[in-house]
Amino acid sequence: MGFLTPTTPQVDPATFLRQPFFDRMRTLATHWVDNGFGTPRIVHVIYLAKLALLYIVGGVLVATLTSDVGSPFDIASWWNEPVVYQKLVVWTVLLESCGVAGSWGPLAGHFKPMTGGITYWVRPGTIRLAPWPTKVPFTGGDRRTVGDVLLYLALLVSLVVALALPGVPSEGLIAAVPDSTGGLLRVGSLVPVMVLLVIIGLRDKVVFLAARAEQYLPILLFSATLGFVDMIIAFKLTILVSWVGAGVSKIGEHFINVIPPMVSNAPFNPFQRLKRAHYRRYPEDLRPSKLAWFMAHVAGTTVEVAIPLVLLLSTNLTITVIAALAMVAFHLFIVSTFPLAVPLEWNILFAFAAVFLFVGFPAGDGYGVLDFSEPWMLPVIAAGLLFFPVLGNFRPDLVSFLPSMRQYAGNWASATWVFAPGAEARLNELDKPARNQVDQLQSMGYEPDDAEITMQMTLAWRSMHSQGRGLNSLLIRHVDDLDARTVREAEFVCNTLVGWNFGDGHLHDEGLIDAVQSRLHFAPGELLVMYVESQPIHRRTQAYRVVDAALGVVERGNWRVSDTVGPQPWLPDGPIPMTVEWTRPGYVPATLNAKG
Incomplete structure (x- = not known):
């Protein structure tokens, strides 16, 4: 890897992009072995600087200077103070909720700008994904409202307040640790955070998961309800x-x-x-x-x-x-x-x-x-x-x-989005702060062919995982004109549409597809999605479905996980075996000449 320049495959870009899809996957997967994504090392230095300065130094300063635990430079005085741990958790939730912690920057598909998260969630009109829009009252729709923005801003304010307020004495803490000086977080500062996380989560699961609420909400709850x-x-x-x-x-x-x-x-x-x-x-x-x-x-x-x-x-x-x-x-x-x-x-x-x-x-x-x-x-x-x-x-x-x-774990719900020529560019018509990644790269100085190869590296990475072989097998089965289409890793598409993704395929399933379709009205065959659900722990199969944005689900079936780990990433022997459970009546695979 270069320090300032990416390490790219040694190919002529124009010639390479005319090769068949699976020939490209073999070249890129082989390149990945020695080079990974090929990201310039300066990007990793930026991540380390953010981690060291913003997260660690910033978190320690916030946690110690707002609590009576001694100097931030005297680690021995505060490393085992409970209020410091509590505030570091809140600090983490704040950064995650802003989108400047996990799933930030180029390695998560945010090239220019590097931050998704907050830039989407303070903007009315962007896509919102409710977990149960037809079952929970007042959560229907997929468009962010001014009310959603105000709820989100209230969450950020509540987190800042919880950080700023000093700890309060606790009888249980004093009894257990008599020399502790910092106290514990105030229950009253935690309740708004928890309530707002739940309300926002019912309106938009993206923000809830971005805050890593599944990790930190229990810690906040136990802090507010249990003795020391x-x-x-x-x-x-x-x-x-x-x-x-x-x-x-x-x-x-x-x-x-x-x-x-x-x-x-x-x-x-x-x-x-x-x-x-x-x-x-x-x-x-x-x-x-x-x-x-x-x-x-x-x-x-x-x-x-x-x-x-x-x-x-x-x-x-x-x-x-x-x-x-x-x-x-x-x-x-x-x-x-x-x-x-x-x-x-x-x-x-x-x-x-x-x-x-x-x-x-x-x-x-x-x-x-x-x-x-x-x-x-x-x-x-x-x-x-x-x-x-x-x-x-x-x-x-x-x-x-x-x-x-x-x-x-590698056992992830995953998807691949497949666009007819020119269809991907229409995603830039959506109300969102960032353009498609291929356009972001070009705005940074990449030639169009180089930007395209960079995006196809993510497909090669997916092909090296078990579910990638299955998704690529669906491409063979359902897309007759694959070499003429634009294929994208769904996680990266999701990042430009909702501002965040952490490998969760549920964020780019039919909920997101329908939100996009309601705005852009793709014709049948213009946007196809190959989607696979995670493997249940008690089964040896994974369920898949193929979605046409205009038609809905057109096929359901499953494959044996054991069949996905045997082939090479570029599937030299063809698609893995699949069991088709249902096909939409009248559906035929999409081609450039016959759609629907």
């Missing part, structure tokens, strides 16, 4: 469910396909041989190697399940410290790979929480899982924390993969 010792134990259970839920979701056939392209995209890994070692036989066979299996299921899954359980149950301080440091290393490794959703702030907070919660308040000192003040609290809190992860794993169609705690 119970609150700390509940915090531990919250982070444990996130860790173990993510670990359990990695058991299966998807996750091993995440590791190789993730390692290949690590910008500061100079060892080409190490990158290639994650593939069976570069460049002929890009399926995961035995090393990738070890990294996925031993260094990944086992660590993420076993070590958090050790942290929860250990009463030996030495073992606890070692386990906490292991989780810190785990999260720092994820940061070093710069995954495309760039959840860097989340990983840093969880690394800090591993030390703050389990070393600062060890189980052997009365903060164990059996030390709740009332016996009913453990089963009730555990059941509440597990409800959405369990439901989401059995019915992934009902729950975002984020509340399902399936982060990084």
Whole structure:
């Protein structure tokens, strides 16, 4: 990777773009092995600067200077002060809610401007995606109103107020930690935040998920309702469910396909041989190697399940410290790979929480899982924390993969959008602050062909994952004139339409497709979407559907997950086997000459 310039495939752009689609995917996937996205290293430096200065330094200054915990430069005076942890959580929610934490910048498809989020959510008329618009009163429609903007601004103000107000004394805190000086967050400052998150979430699931409410809303709730010792134990259970839920979701056939392209995209890994070692036989066979299996299921899954359980149950301080440091290393490794959703702030907070919660308040000192003040609290809190992860794993169609705690698992609802020639440009007619990514790149000085190749790199990245082989198989089945069309990774399309995405396919399903269609009125065949739902934990198949923006769903079916992990990313042997369950009467695959 260059420091100021991207590392691009060594091809003649014009000639390359005339090649068949799957020939291009092979070239780009092979390029990805050594170079990842090829992003200039200066971009990663910008991310690190944002992480260090805005998030870490900014968060520490805000948390300490607004609380009576000593100097921000004297870490020993505040690292185990509960109010500091609480305020760092609120600080994280504020940055996430503005769209300047996760899913920010070029690695998330925000090239120019680099910020989506707030620039969309303070703008009446932009697309709004309610989770249950036909079931919850006053949430219908898909257009952001002035009222939605005011609710969103009220949320930001409430977060700032919660940060600015000093902590208040707590009898439980003083009894448990007599030398604590910072107190705890005021309950009255947390209630508006929680209420507004719920109300906004019912009106627009994008903002709710962007705030990472599934991670932080329980912490705010426990801060507002529990005594000190119970609150700390509940915090531990919250982070444990996130860790173990993510670990359990990695058991299966998807996750091993995440590791190789993730390692290949690590910008500061100079060892080409190490990158290639994650593939069976570069460049002929890009399926995961035995090393990738070890990294996925031993260094990944086992660590993420076993070590958090050790942290929860250990009463030996030495073992606890070692386990906490292991989780810190785990999260720092994820940061070093710069995954495309760039959840860097989340990983840093969880690394800090591993030390703050389990070393600062060890189980052997009365903060164990059996030390709740009332016996009913453990089963009730555990059941509440597990409800959405369990439901989401059995019915992934009902729950975002984020509340399902399936982060990084590779088992994602995903989609590919396919445009007839010239149709993608019509998305720029929508009321949104950012133009399509290919246009953003050109405004930065990219030649049109270079911008197009950059966007196709995201398709190659998807093809290296299990669901990518399935989606590309649907392209073969449903798009006769594939080489003449514009194909886009749906997550990047979603970012320009609603301002945020974190790998959640539910944000670009029929809700978004219908919102776009109601404004642009594509003709049949002009916009096709290949969509696949996550794999339920008790099934070996994934359900797919093909959507024509003008006609609605035109086909439903499923494929075996085992069939998606065997082929090469460029499907040299053709599409994977599929079971078609339903086809719209009269539907025929879209071509340039025969639509509908």
